[in-house]
Every structure is written in C-alpha cells, then in structure tokens.
Amino acid sequence: MSVDDAKRGAERKAALDYHEFPRAGKLEIRPTKPMATNRDLARAYSPGVADACMAIAEDASAATRFTAKRNLVAVITNGTAVLGLGNIGAQASKPVMEGKAVLFKKFAGIDCFDIEVDEADPERLADLVCRLEPTFGAINLEDIKAPECFAVERICRSRMGIPVFHDDQHGTAIVVAAAARNALHLAGKRPEDIRIVAMGAGAAGVACLTMLHKLGVPKEAITVFDKDGVLHPGRTDLCPEQMAFAHAPKDTVLGDALDGADMFLGLSGPGLLPAAAVSRMADKPIIFALANPVPEIMPEEARAASPGAMIATGRSDFPNQVNNVLCFPFIFRGALDVEASQINDEMKLACVEAIASLARKTTTAEVGRAYEGERLSFGPDYLIPKPFDPRLLPTIALAVAKAAMDSGVARRTIDLDDYRRKLEAQVFRSSMIMRGVFDAARQSHRRIVFAEGEDVRVLHAAQAMLADRSDKPVLVGRPDVIRARIEREGLTLVVDQDVDIVNPENDERYRDYWQTYHEAMKRRGVTPDLAKAVLRTNTTAIAAVMVRLGDADSMICGTFGQYLWHLNYVRQMLETDDLSPAGALSLVILDDGPLFVADTHVNIEQTEETLAWTVIAAARHVRRFGIDPKIALCSGSQFGNLDSRTGRLMRGALKTLDRTECDFEYEGEMNTDVALNPELRERLLPGNRLTGKANVLIYGSTDAAGAARNLLKTAAGGLEVGPILMGMGNRAHIVTPEVTSRGLLNIAALAGADVSSYG
Numbered sequence: 001m002s003v004d005d006a007k008r009g010a011e012r013k014a015a016l017d018y019h020e021f022p023r024a025g026k027l028e029i030r031p032t033k034p035m036a037t038n039r040d041l042a043r044a045y046s047p048g049v050a051d052a053c054m055a056i057a058e059d060a061s062a063a064t065r066f067t068a069k070r071n072l073v074a075v076i077t078n079g080t081a082v083l084g085l086g087n088i089g090a091q092a093s094k095p096v097m098e099g100k101a102v103l104f105k106k107f108a109g110i111d112c113f114d115i116e117v118d119e120a121d122p123e124r125l126a127d128l129v130c131r132l133e134p135t136f137g138a139i140n141l142e143d144i145k146a147p148e149c150f151a152v153e154r155i156c157r158s159r160m161g162i163p164v165f166h167d168d169q170h171g172t173a174i175v176v177a178a179a180a181r182n183a184l185h186l187a188g189k190r191p192e193d194i195r196i197v198a199m200g201a202g203a204a205g206v207a208c209l210t211m212l213h214k215l216g217v218p219k220e221a222i223t224v225f226d227k228d229g230v231l232h233p234g235r236t237d238l239c240p241e242q243m244a245f246a247h248a249p250k251d252t253v254l255g256d257a258l259d260g261a262d263m264f265l266g267l268s269g270p271g272l273l274p275a276a277a278v279s280r281m282a283d284k285p286i287i288f289a290l291a292n293p294v295p296e297i298m299p300e301e302a303r304a305a306s307p308g309a310m311i312a313t314g315r316s317d318f319p320n321q322v323n324n325v326l327c328f329p330f331i332f333r334g335a336l337d338v339e340a341s342q343i344n345d346e347m348k349l350a351c352v353e354a355i356a357s358l359a360r361k362t363t364t365a366e367v368g369r370a371y372e373g374e375r376l377s378f379g380p381d382y383l384i385p386k387p388f389d390p391r392l393l394p395t396i397a398l399a400v401a402k403a404a405m406d407s408g409v410a411r412r413t414i415d416l417d418d419y420r421r422k423l424e425a426q427v428f429r430s431s432m433i434m435r436g437v438f439d440a441a442r443q444s445h446r447r448i449v450f451a452e453g454e455d456v457r458v459l460h461a462a463q464a465m466l467a468d469r470s471d472k473p474v475l476v477g478r479p480d481v482i483r484a485r486i487e488r489e490g491l492t493l494v495v496d497q498d499v500d501i502v503n504p505e506n507d508e509r510y511r512d513y514w515q516t517y518h519e520a521m522k523r524r525g526v527t528p529d530l531a532k533a534v535l536r537t538n539t540t541a542i543a544a545v546m547v548r549l550g551d552a553d554s555m556i557c558g559t560f561g562q563y564l565w566h567l568n569y570v571r572q573m574l575e576t577d578d579l580s581p582a583g584a585l586s587l588v589i590l591d592d593g594p595l596f597v598a599d600t601h602v603n604i605e606q607t608e609e610t611l612a613w614t615v616i617a618a619a620r621h622v623r624r625f626g627i628d629p630k631i632a633l634c635s636g637s638q639f640g641n642l643d644s645r646t647g648r649l650m651r652g653a654l655k656t657l658d659r660t661e662c663d664f665e666y667e668g669e670m671n672t673d674v675a676l677n678p679e680l681r682e683r684l685l686p687g688n689r690l691t692g693k694a695n696v697l698i699y700g701s702t703d704a705a706g707a708a709r710n711l712l713k714t715a716a717g718g719l720e721v722g723p724i725l726m727g728m729g730n731r732a733h734i735v736t737p738e739v740t741s742r743g744l745l746n747i748a749a750l751a752g753a754d755v756s757s758y759g
C-alpha cells in the first residue's frame with residue numbers, strides 16, 4: 001500500500017470514528033426546562049401543558065411563545081443530489097443533513113431536526129413538507145436534485161406561511177453573487193457588460209445564474225452546458241427554469257463559447273474545464289470551479305493557463321472557498337428572529353451585499369487572530385470572507401432582519417441596535433472559540449515536544465496535529481515502544497518522517513542535556529550523577545532542557561502524576577527574571593459560552609500579590625481568545641461582609657489591582673452566583689464595576705478554583721481547554737491525567753500559536 005493510500009485509509013477511518021464514537025451520530029436533543037420535581041412534571045406535562053395547548057388553540061401565533069418552534073428548522077432531503085455524490089438515497093444522506101444541523105447550531109444557535117424522506121416524486125415530497133408547518137419556524141431543503149427541486153420549492157413556498165429555502169440553490173447563489181460582485185469590482189467590469197459560460201444547469205447552477213441576472217448580467221450573455229451539451233431553444237428535456245437560459249445556437253461547443261468570456265461558473269463535476277479553454281478567455285477572467293469535492297479545474301492549472309485569473313472553488317484548502325455555509329446559518333437567523341413569513345429577494349440581496357461588503361472592509365482584530373498569517377486584505381485571493389469570520393453572524397443576520405422588516409414580510413419588529421448587540425455577544429458562545437487558536441498555530445513554526453511521547457493519547461494528538469501543521473512534533477520516549485503503539489493503534493505516523501523522537505535511554509544529545517541540567521542546578525544540590533540519573537529517567541526534565549536549549553519552542557507534559565511535580569522541573573529549567581508561573585487558567589466551554597477559572601493548580605494558597613498577578617495574567621490570556629475579560633474575585637465574602645481569610649485576601653488584591661491601572665473589568669469580592677448573574681449583582685452590590693456576566697472567576701486557593709473547574713466539567717458538562725500555564729511565555733503547559741487526545745490537541749494548538757507577547 002502506498003503512503004498516500006495509507007493516509008487516505010487513516011482519514012477515512014478517522015471520519016468514520018468521528019461519526020461512530022463515543023456515540024453514534026452528531027446530534028442529540030436536550031431539554032431547556034428543569035424536570036426535577038413533581039411540580040416541574042405537572043407543568044411540563046399534564047396538567048400544566050394543557051394551558052399551553054389551549055393558548056395556542058385560541059391563537060396559533062402563540063406557538064412561537066410557548067414552544068421551540070421559532071428557533072426550529074427542518075433540514076429536509078430526499079437524497080437525490082447529495083454534495084457531488086449524486087443520488088445516493090435518503091438514508092445515506094443522513095450524515096450530511098446531521099452535519100448541516102450542526103452548522104446551524106454552531107454558527108447561529110439554531111436548532112434543527114434533520115428529516116430524510118424516501119420520496120422521489122416532487123409533488124408528494126412537497127405535500128409532506130407542507131404538512132410539517134406546525135412544527136417548524138422555517139424549512140431548509142437540501143440536496144434535492146434538479147429539476148424536481150424547483151417544483152418542490154415552488155409548491156412549498158406557495159402553500160406555507162414560513163420561510164422555505166433551498167440551500168443548494170439560494171445559499172450557493174448568494175455566496176457566488178457576493179464573490180462575483182467583488183471579483184467584477186476588482187476587474188473594473190460591470191455585470192451588464194460581461195459574458196458568462198456556465199457548466200451545470202442543476203439546482204445550484206440555475207439559481208446562481210438567476211441571481212447573477214438579477215444583479216445585471218443579461219440572460220443573452222449567459223451560455224450554459226450540461227451533460228447533453230449546450231442549452232439551446234430546441235432542447236425538449238429542460239424545465240422552465242433551465243429553458244430561461246437556453247438561447248445559445250445548437251452547435252455551440254465549450255471552447256468556442258469561452259472565447260473572450262469574462263467568467264466561468266462550474267457547478268457540475270470534476271475536471272470538466274480544459275486548461276486550453278481557459279487560455280481563450282478574456283484578460284483576468286473570473287473562474288468559479290465549484291463542484292465538490294473536485295472542482296471543474298484545479299486552481300494551479302487555471303492560473304497556469306491564465307495568470308491573472310481570479311479563482312474560487314468549493315474547497316477549504318484554496319483561497320476563496322465558495323460554500324453555502326457562509327450564508328444559510330445567518331440568513332435563517334435573521335429570518336427567524338423577525339418571524340419572517342418567507343425569505344424574499346430583498347433578504348437574499350441584503351445577504352449578498354453583507355457578505356460582499358465584509359470582504360471589502362478592513363478586517364477586525366478577531367478575524368486577524370482567527371486567520372493569523374493569511375493575507376486578509378481585499379483582493380483576488382480574498383474575494384469573500386472565511387467561514388469562521390466572527391463578523392458573519394452579526395452582519396448578515398442584521399441585514400436580513402432589516403430587509404425583512406423593510407419589505408413587509410416580518411411578523412415581528414425588533415430594535416436593530418439591540419439586535420446587533422445580542423448577535424455580537426452570541427458569536428463567542430460556542431466552541432468556535434478554539435478556531436482562532438488553531439489557525440494561529442497552523443501559521444506559526446513552533447516546535448512542540450511532548451514529554452510523555454509513549455502515551456497513546458499523545459500519539460493520537462500528534463497524528464491529528466500533522467493534518468494541520470508543517471512542523472514535526474517531538475516525542476520523548478523509547479522508539480520501539482512508540483513504533484509498536486503506533487501500529488497497535490492503527491495510526492499512520494512515520495517516525496523520523498512525521499515525528500522526531502528523543503530516546504531517554506540512548507540519545508546523542510544526552511551528554512549535552514545532563515550537563516545543561518547540572519549547570520543550572522549545581523548550586524541547588526544536584527551532583528553530576530544525579531543530573532545524569534534525572535535526564536535518563538525523567539521525561540519532563542528532558543523536555544524542559546530541550547526548551548531551555550532551543551531544541552523545542554514549547555513543551556507539554558502531565559498526562560500522569562502530580563501537577564506540581566511537573567511544575568518543579570519546568571521552573572528549574574525555564575523560570576527567569578521575566579518568566580515565572582502566574583497561575584493555571586482553565587477555559588471551560590459550556591452550552592451558554594466560555595467561562596475561565598483560575599488559579600486551578602499553581603498557587604495553592606494565594607497571597608494578595610500572587611492573586612493580583614494571576615488576575616493580570618488571566619486578562620492577557622483571555623484576550624488571546626478574542627474575548628474581553630470581565631473578572632470576578634470570588635469568595636464566600638461579598639463586598640466586605642465577612643472577615644474571612646479569602647475576604648481579606650480579595651480586598652487586598654483589589655487594592656493592588658486598583659493601583660496598577662488595569663485596562664480590563666474586574667471586581668470583587670463576591671459570591672460566584674453573584675458574579676454570573678448581573679441582575680442579582682445589581683440588587684446586592686449596586687454600583688459594582690462589572691458589566692454583564694463575569695467570564696473569568698478567580699479564587700483564593702487551588703482547592704476552590706479546582707472545585708469550580710471540576711464541577712463545571714462534570715456536573716455542567718463543560719468541555720475543558722487547559723489548564724493553561726500562565727506566566728511562562730507559552731514555553732510549557734502541564735495537562736492533568738484525565739486529559740483526552742483532543743484535550744492534548746487543544747493545548748498543543750495553544751502552545752503552537754506564536755504569541756510571545758502573551759506570558
């Protein structure tokens with residue numbers, strides 16, 4: 001088996017494992033109301049539920065008040081045009097539909113049921129969809145092939161009072177139109193003056209051409225091809241939507257049609273655009289080769305044929321990824337929030353303009369952080385925003401909601417300034433928070449050494465890192481053990497090629513390493529023999545010496561043993577006048593957003609001075625995630641009402657912080673619930689200096705911070721990133737024994753991000 005085959009096999013296994021473990025599929029349903037007592041039961045179910053039913057029976061619009069309808073979207077397919085895989089059937093399409101549902105939730109907080117229907121007949125399918133109206137706030141039709149998709153959508157739109165949107169048609173058309181608008185701007189051309197050749201007259205192709213026509217491209221300036229050749233007036237196999245673009249002469253061939261054309265739009269299949277035809281196009285042609293997963297022409301081929309070409313594909317590994325994920329979560333968010341009865345042309349055009357304008361605007365610090373190292377200034381390689389651009393949600397949903405209200409299809413009027421603020425706050429309430437860190441790591445060239453390189457979790461993390469980064473991770477461990485475990489785990493890591501190994505039992509650097517350790521420790525009771533023994537047996541010390549000598553930029557240890565034991569060796573080798581541990585910060589990602597807790601491991605009993613230092617370091621690290629820190633000093637005491645140890649400690653630290661002129665919000669001392677509940681805080685501590693919910697909780701001892709961290713992880717189901725060792729310039733991180741391979745991957749991303757300014 002070739003290395004490529006092995007890698008493809010491993011990727012396939014990883015994708016299947018992702019879908020299968022730890023439980024099958026990508027979705028679950030969770031209740032939003034308590035169900036703990038008889039009283040809850042009586043309200044949620046009989047008899048209380050009858051009151052909600054009767055309120056809706058009297059006034060159907062009350063369903064959006066008393067049920068989850070308003071935020072619930074159906075992703076519906078019959079599996080007849082799944083991605084570029086074709087008609088693979090309803091059952092096989094389910095992973096895609098679950099995936100769309102996940103994107104709705106993660107990008108825009110929208111709940112979805114995925115519904116796969118075994119029904120090829122468009123009228124029967126449409127009838128079934130129409131009957132679902134009582135359940136949903138909106139319908140997203142997905143991967144239904146042309147021409148049936150046109151009829152299904154037409155029937156549903158005419159009969160339903162909620163938005164019906166065929167994503168492959170309109171989502172794609174909106175993103176294509178935004179990219180085309182920007183490309184034309186750069187080419188200095190007007191839509192009215194250009195000529196387009198399109199390959200693919202399916203759901204996506206027809207909708208994109210219709211949208212481009214709405215933007216000003218004359219229909220006569222568009223020539224379309226499908227499997228049977230050019231669309232011409234004599235064709236009898238086409239539906240009205242396709243006939244609208246069938247005006248080319250019958251004998252037109254692709255190469256001739258492309259002569260002098262300004263734009264190629266491919267929504268068909270792989271490799272269908274010959275490079276020779278590209279060289280016949282106008283100067284600086286626009287080439288959108290959007291078939292998934294393999295485009296009509298690969299970007300490098302197109303560029304070789306026409307060096308000035310502006311190129312987009314559907315793929316994330318090239319610039320200008322045109323994918324409807326840039327649109328559908330956000331257009332639905334806006335439509336649902338004003339209870340729009342439909343998604344009309346005004347809303348779609350507002351969406352086009354919002355997406356196009358985001359790419360033209362100067363990027364914000366958050367986007368810069370999220371895509372560190374990539375050129376994000378408007379130009380041929382940045383025609384449209386990136387999928388993880390945090391501006392997408394507030395900008396698009398706001399524009400769509402406004403267009404719905406202005407065009408009279410909104411049933412609810414909202415205050416747009418309030419709405420913008422709400423949307424902006426929502427952006428960071430998700431695990432997307434780690435995305436920026438991963439992208440920053442991908443762009444940097446920091447070498448990471450794992451002290452416990454034989455641990456299978458480390459091996460899995462190292463394998464996952466390779467997909468994203470060019471630098472080889474370094475593993476401390478015995479090569480034969482590492483090789484055997486790689487094989488046993490079915491990983492494809494190749495020692496020396498993909499990872500470097502430092503063998504504690506036999507390594508040419510051993511002498512250099514023990515001498516370095518001895519030199520640093522000789523006046524702290526370490527003899528040469530002891531230094532040799534430590535560097536033979538203690539992998540944490542080896543990793544720390546490597547970082548000290550510059551053989552690695554950052555180390556990760558701690559998959560076994562006690563945190564402070566590891567910290568001891570980190571300090572011995574890496575502590576300097578400028579770098580000193582300031583505390584351990586744990587980021588816990590909860591359903592309603594991220595929460596940071598410190599110090600969970602370093603300062604067992606804080607002093608006023610160490611506590612203030614922990615707070616300042618935490619603020620710096622929280623900003624690294626693009627979040628404004630709002631720090632609460634937590635204690636059993638509240639604004640001086642207890643003469644307890646932590647009460648006094650917090651009050652002292654607060655005074656130190658006040659003298660330090662901090663540029664972030666902090667306040668204390670207060671109880672944890674008061675920190676997290678702004679209304680309660682306003683009532684109990686009027687005039688306090690925090691705005692909104694605190695997002696960083698600082699405690700006076702590792703006992704208290706550790707308990708908060710563990711409760712958030714276990715009882716509240718939070719996902720932890722960390723602990724992040726603060727103060728050591730990102731040169732060392734110490735995980736805890738329960739860490740998973742994903743947790744190690746997260747920490748490796750943090751360690752790998754080139755953020756020397758964060759200590």
Ligand SMILES: NC(=O)C1=CN([C@@H]2O[C@H](COP(=O)(O)OP(=O)(O)OC[C@H]3O[C@@H](n4cnc5c(N)ncnc54)[C@H](OP(=O)(O)O)[C@@H]3O)[C@@H](O)[C@H]2O)C=CC1
Nearest residue numbers: 083084146200201202203204226227268291292314323324
């Ligand atoms: N990047 C993105 O965001 C999106 C990409 N797509 C991609 O676009 C493609 C089409 O999707 P969709 O419109 O939903 O599918 P449809 O099945 O509705 O349409 C496919 C179209 O491509 C044409 N086609 C297929 N093979 C050839 C060929 N060898 N030569 C000429 N024409 C051909 C078909 O012709 P005929 O009608 O004669 O069979 C049909 O017109 C897929 O690869 C899909 O992944 C789709 C949506 C979004």
Ligand SMILES: CC(=O)C(=O)O
Nearest residue numbers: 082083084168292324
């Ligand atoms: C992106 C998408 O929806 C498709 O390829 O079908």
Ligand SMILES: [Mg+2]
Nearest residue numbers: 083142143168
């Ligand atoms: Mg699709």
